[in-house]
Amino acid sequence: MAQKIVIDPVTRxxxxxxxxxxxxxxxxxxxxxxxxxxxxxxxxxxxxxPRDATYVTERVCGVCAGPHGWASSMAVxxxxxxxxxxxxxxxxxxxxxxxWLHNHPLHFYHLSALDYLDVMAVAEYRGxxxxxLEVRDxxxxxxxxxxxxxLTPRYEPDEYCIRDPETVITCVAHYLKALExxxxxxxxxxxxxxxxxxxxxxxxxxxxxxxxxxQILKYKSMLKELVKFMREVYxxxxxxxxxxxxxxxxxxGLGGGNGNYLSYGVxxxxxxxxxxxxxxxxxxxxxxxxxxxxxxxxxxxKHSWLKDEAAGHPSAMTxxxxxxxxxxxxxxxxxxxEGQIMEVGPLARMLVHxxxxxxxFIEKYQIKPGAVAxxxxxxxxxxxxCDAMEExxxxxxxxxxxxxxxxxxxxxxxxxxxxSGYGLLDAPRxxxxxxxxxxxxxxxxxxxxxxxxxxxxxxxxxxxRGPAETALLGVPVPDPDNPxxxxxxxxxxxxxxxxxxxxxxxxxxQVRQFKIC
Numbered sequence: 001m002a003q004k005i006v007i008d009p010v011t012r013x014x015x016x017x018x019x020x021x022x023x024x025x026x027x028x029x030x031x032x033x034x035x036x037x038x039x040x041x042x043x044x045x046x047x048x049x050p051r052d053a054t055y056v057t058e059r060v061c062g063v064c065a066g067p068h069g070w071a072s073s074m075a076v077x078x079x080x081x082x083x084x085x086x087x088x089x090x091x092x093x094x095x096x097x098x099x100w101l102h103n104h105p106l107h108f109y110h111l112s113a114l115d116y117l118d119v120m121a122v123a124e125y126r127g128x129x130x131x132x133l134e135v136r137d138x139x140x141x142x143x144x145x146x147x148x149x150x151l152t153p154r155y156e157p158d159e160y161c162i163r164d165p166e167t168v169i170t171c172v173a174h175y176l177k178a179l180e181x182x183x184x185x186x187x188x189x190x191x192x193x194x195x196x197x198x199x200x201x202x203x204x205x206x207x208x209x210x211x212x213x214x215q216i217l218k219y220k221s222m223l224k225e226l227v228k229f230m231r232e233v234y235x236x237x238x239x240x241x242x243x244x245x246x247x248x249x250x251x252x253g254l255g256g257g258n259g260n261y262l263s264y265g266v267x268x269x270x271x272x273x274x275x276x277x278x279x280x281x282x283x284x285x286x287x288x289x290x291x292x293x294x295x296x297x298x299x300x301x302k303h304s305w306l307k308d309e310a311a312g313h314p315s316a317m318t319x320x321x322x323x324x325x326x327x328x329x330x331x332x333x334x335x336x337x338e339g340q341i342m343e344v345g346p347l348a349r350m351l352v353h354x355x356x357x358x359x360x361f362i363e364k365y366q367i368k369p370g371a372v373a374x375x376x377x378x379x380x381x382x383x384x385x386c387d388a389m390e391e392x393x394x395x396x397x398x399x400x401x402x403x404x405x406x407x408x409x410x411x412x413x414x415x416x417x418x419x420s421g422y423g424l425l426d427a428p429r430x431x432x433x434x435x436x437x438x439x440x441x442x443x444x445x446x447x448x449x450x451x452x453x454x455x456x457x458x459x460x461x462x463x464x465r466g467p468a469e470t471a472l473l474g475v476p477v478p479d480p481d482n483p484x485x486x487x488x489x490x491x492x493x494x495x496x497x498x499x500x501x502x503x504x505x506x507x508x509x510q511v512r513q514f515k516i517c
Contacts, residue, residue, distance in 0.1 A: 002029065003480050008036075010490050017456065017495055019486060023477045028486070031465065031472035033456045035332035038305070042319040045446040050076045050415045050438050051204050053446060057434065058198045060448070061496060063103060065197040066096045066189065067427035068434075068448075074423025075434040076204035081419075082412035086270060087399040088206035090392050091407065093267050093275075094219065095193040095201060097389045101226050102185035103428040104378045105234050107494045109171075109178040110150075112375065115488045116246060117168050118157040124165040135173045155484035162245045171241075174233055181229050188222045191215055206408030210400060220393050227386045238379035242372050243365050250376075253368030255489030257471040259284030260340055261348035262454070264292065264433065266426035267388065275388050276381065276426060279352040280337060284369070289352055294424055297433070299449065300334040302461040303327055311336075311461060314447045315420065315435040334457040334466060335449050343467045344430030344454045345493055346377035355384060370471075371492035415441045427451055429494045455493045468493060 001024070008018035018034040041060055045053055057072045058065040070092060077084065084092075120143075125136045142148045162168055186196040192209050193199030201209045211219070242250050265278030278292040300311040305328045307320035314335075322328070336342070347369060350358045358380040367373050399405065415438055422435045430451030437445040457466035465473075468490060475485050 005477070005480055005483050005486070007483065007486060008034075010487060010495070017490070019472075019490060021472055021475075021477075021483075021486060023480050023483075026476055026478050028472050028475045028477060031469040032329060033332075033458065033466060033468050033490075035330045035452075035456060035458075038321060038331045039448075040319065040321075042446050042448065045443050048443050049441075050079065050436060050443055051413075053434075053436060053443065054203060055198070055200075057448065060450070062197040063106075063496065064099075064427045064429065064432070064450075066099045066193065066199055066202070067425060067432055069199065069202050070096055071423040071425050071427075071432050071434040071448075072436075073202055073204045074425065075421045075436040076415075076423075077409075077412070078421025078423065079419035079436055079438050080204060080412040080414075080416060080421075082205040082409040085206055085406040085409065087210075087396070087405055088407045089268055089270070090396050090399055091192050091207045091209065091211070092202055093392050094389060094396070095189050095199060095207075097267065097385055097392075098185050098189035098193075098223075098226075099196070100382065100385055100428050101188070101230065102182045103494075104382050105178040105229070106182045107428075108234065108238060108375060108378065109175040111494065112488075112491045113171060113175065114151065114154060115484060115491060116160065116162060116241065117171055118161045118163045119151050119154070119168065119172060121163045121165045121168040122172055125169045127166060127169075132169050132173055135169055135176065139172065155487065156479075156482045158479075158482065158484055160246065160249055162241070164245075167245075171237065174237060177229070177233065181226060184222060185226055188219065188226060191219045191222070203408070205410070205413055206406070208408070210405075210407050211396065213397070216393065216396055223389060223393060227390065230382050230386050235379045235383060238375050239361075242367070242376050246372050247365065247367075249488075250365065250367040250370070250372035253370035254372070254485060255471045255475060255492060256368055256370040256373075257343050257467055258341065259369065260337075260342045260467075261351050262292070262337055262342035262344050262431055263349045263352040264424040264426050264431045266349075267385070275384065276349045276353050278424075280342070281348075281351055282340065286351060286354065289354070292424075294422060294433070296338050297449070298336050298339070300336060300460040302334070303329055303458040304333050305331050306333065314433065314449050315422065315437065315445070317447055318445070319447070328458075330458040332453050332457055333449070334460040335454050336460060339462075341457070341464060341467045341470065342454060343471075344426075344451050345374065346381055346428075346430075347374045348430065349426060350377040350381060355380065357383075371489050374492040374494075417441055429496055430454060450496075452493075452495050456495055468495075 010017045016036045020032040021028045022030040053072045054069045058069040190196045261281040265274035267275035279289045307322045419438045433449045435447045
């Protein structure tokens with residue numbers, strides 16, 4: 001007998017997301033992903049100076065603020081005709097790269113790992129490691145005090161949950177260490193970014209900071225500590241769990257999707273390529289990575305709480321809410337590429353870029369695309385990024401040498417009377433695009449398509465489910481009262497809908513913020 005399950009909100013993620021599934025004979029047979037918060041930043045930007053877009057759009061998110069600012073700057077630069085100086089390119093890579101070092105351990109330890117660990121197993125630890133004994137006593141003290149958040153509430157451990165006390169307590173110790181690491185990663189980004197979140201250095205045309213030798217040395221020292229954690233703790237943990245207790249889930253391809261992947265590419269290099277290249281894969285055909293054409297992107301609002309309009313390119317779309325629209329069930333639009341749903345994010349990046357180390361890993365262990373593979377993809381790409389960041393920080397002094405070294409294209413600072421542009425790059429969560437249209441020196445239209453919009457889009461006008469809705473089909477739910485596999489799949493994408501609802505009360509010109517959870 002079919003049974004409907006509603007998970008609202010899906011906790012431990014950014015923002016507000018509701019999942020509805022139908023379970024029949026122990027498997028998901030249908031799914032709806034509901035974005036329950038509106039993002040009205042596109043409306044706020046109308047009539048603004050184009051150069052303000054960088055800082056306004058960063059407020060969309062506290063985690064991916066930097067990528068929003070970077071994508072926005074790229075869109076404005078295209079419209080202004082600006083060219084990015086080499087030193088500015090490297091400084092941007094280092095500012096945003098640090099935020100990736102913040103994001104990936106946070107996602108693994110704090111947002112996802114508890115779906116795979118029976119945390120209470122720490123009580124059975126009988127080793128003599130002093131630090132682990134302190135962790136055990138700390139957790140037991142919290143249990144005794146009845147104050148175990150955020151470790152609880154939780155879904156009940158199932159057959160795939162790890163109960164070995166040594167493994168669990170080590171992961172919990174790393175969970176605590178990762179809290180320190182993510183804070184240090186933000187500070188690292190702020191060395192060149194001014195502050196975090198919402199850096200103040202990246203602007204249209206370049207950056208505002210020309211680092212001195214002391215700042216470069218400080219960055220290099222802090223980076224060394226973070227890279228050590230990634231190489232010696234985070235990545236080994238992901239690999240050990242994925243090839244050990246979680247290997248059955250990895251080989252089963254839990255939450256795999258339909259095999260369509262898209263990446264905009266990110267971290268531009270001096271030769272015109274990217275550290276993670278752009279491209280598109282259809283139907284799992286990894287031997288046929290196709291070039292990306294942003295002109296083939298469309299958005300559909302058939303099932304969105306947005307005013308009805310025909311599907312079209314993002315630059316031609318509008319943002320007008322319609323809360324009474326029949327058939328709508330989400331604030332998210334439905335992006336498509338050549339009319340097809342596309343997964344974006346770390347797994348998409350790795351399957352488009354296909355670095356040998358990652359491809360050999362998934363082949364060796366017969367790992368299929370799915371929830372566990374997404375975690376592995378993050379781990380492998382962070383190793384590539386660490387190597388690159390160490391090269392960039394060594395390269396930077398040479399790019400800044402000489403009194404004529406440039407960090408900004410000042411010749412194209414002022415907005416044109418009219419123009420249009422776009423900025424595409426991958427944020428940690430996937431493909432992020434900004435489109436701008438300028439008229440009379442002001443913003444006429446501004447549109448953003450963010451990674452979570454791709455992955456968690458609703459159905460389109462043809463009735464096609466979004467990527468996450470598709471990935472949930474067939475997921476085993478042996479106990480409808482404990483749908484732990486559903487949250488494993490959903491959280492593996494690292495969904496982010498952190499924008500709360502911003503309302504302006506016209507009578508009193510008062511801004512109120514409503515948090516829905």
